[in-house]
Amino acid sequence: MDGGGCLLFALSGNRLADKDRGVAGLSLGGDAVVLPRPLRRIVRFIVSLCSGRVAIPRHAGKLSLAGFYTVVALHGTVAGGHGPVVMQTITSTAGFAVEDVRVSGNRHTSEIDILQLLGLDGSTSVLSLDIAEARKAIAELPWVASVDVRKIYPATVEVVLHEREAYGIWQHGSELSIIERSGSVIAPLRDNKFAHLPLFVGRDAETAAADIEEQFARWPSIASRVKAFVRIAGRRWDIHLQNGVIVKLPEANIDAALALLARFDAEQDLLERDIAAVDLRLPDRTTIRLTPEAVERRELALEERRKMLKRTGQHT
Incomplete structure (x- = not known):
């Protein structure tokens, strides 16, 4: 046994006449153990290392220690879930930190959001x-119909929005909401x-x-005066005009009712x-209900007419 502390094996076998021809087996206690072929190169290297025939490079120990610590640090980073943070820090320092965000298509969506x-x-x-x-995340904003987010290297992010189209205002109870054409x-x-x-x-x-707004579009003289479309019992509409007049529409054949209303207004200036x-x-x-003031004026006019007829009858 050598003073360096390495155990030297007695190599034997039919193919071991020359030590340069390879390791085929181990002789332990007189019995030869034949090694599998993949292990022979490993055993040969160990024997050469222990016998001093293989020179160990300088600083190999330091490099091995550094490699060991590097592997341990990487394992701890991955196991602790800090990989993304470390990667972000490294890439940001390398010049890939986001410096500019370009947002387009946002008429109603805040850039801050x-x-x-x-x-x-x-x-x-x-x-x-x-x-x-x-x-x-951006697609869940109220006004966003669709969104495209792109990276522009090295330091820019581009956000292109396609927003929903406001069609009308819906009042339900005391709440007011903006709606699309689909509702x-x-x-x-x-x-x-x-x-x-x-x-x-x-x-x-x-x-x-x-549907109702499309029907009124065929009668622009009436549509221009509409203040609100009021749904009644989910079946028909009352139309509130800007001057306070209420037009009660039927459940069906709305177009014919609007044609009649337009004719009355053209011939008799009804809506004014x-x-x-x-x-x-x-x-x-067609039923027309007067305002209380108009009813009062009408009653006064009728009373005056009765008085006039009465006086006329007395003189005749």
Whole structure:
């Protein structure tokens, strides 16, 4: 046994006449153990290392120790879930930190909301930014119909929005909401910048809004005076005009009722008179209700006429 402490094996076998011909087996206690071929090279290297025939490079110990610590650090980072943070820090330092966010197509969506959902903190890396998660988060904003988020290397993120189209205002109870043409609610009404949109009131008014507004579009002289479309019992409409007149429409054949109303207005200037309501629900009868002031004036006029007829009768 050598002074270095390495155990030397007696190598034997039919193919071991020359030590340079390879290791075939181990002789332990007189019995030869034949090694599998893949292990022979390993045993040969160990024997050579112990006998001093293999020179160990300088600083191999230091490099091995550094490698060991590196492996341990990487394992701890992955096991502790700190991999994304470390990657973000490295890539940001390398020049991939997000420096510019380009947002387009946002007429009603705040850029501040978009930046918050992107989760940028000043050191966010373009490489580590999760595009799928950012797109999913932004798509949930009220006005967003669809969104495309792209990375532009090395330090830019581009957000392109396609927003929903406001069609009208729906009043349900005391709440006011902005709706699409389909009737889907976009968002609560917060200001008066949508005051020009038609107002639809009542249960199911939002889903029937497009149909009634389309029918009125064929009668622009009446449509221009409408203040609100009020849904009655989910079956028919009352139309409130800007001057306070209420037009009661039938459940069916609305176009014929509007044609009649337009004719009365053209011939008798009906909608400009002192009336409270026009009832068009019956196809063979149109009922007009006067305002209280008009009723009072009419009664006074009738009373004056009766008096005049009475005086005329006395003189004749």
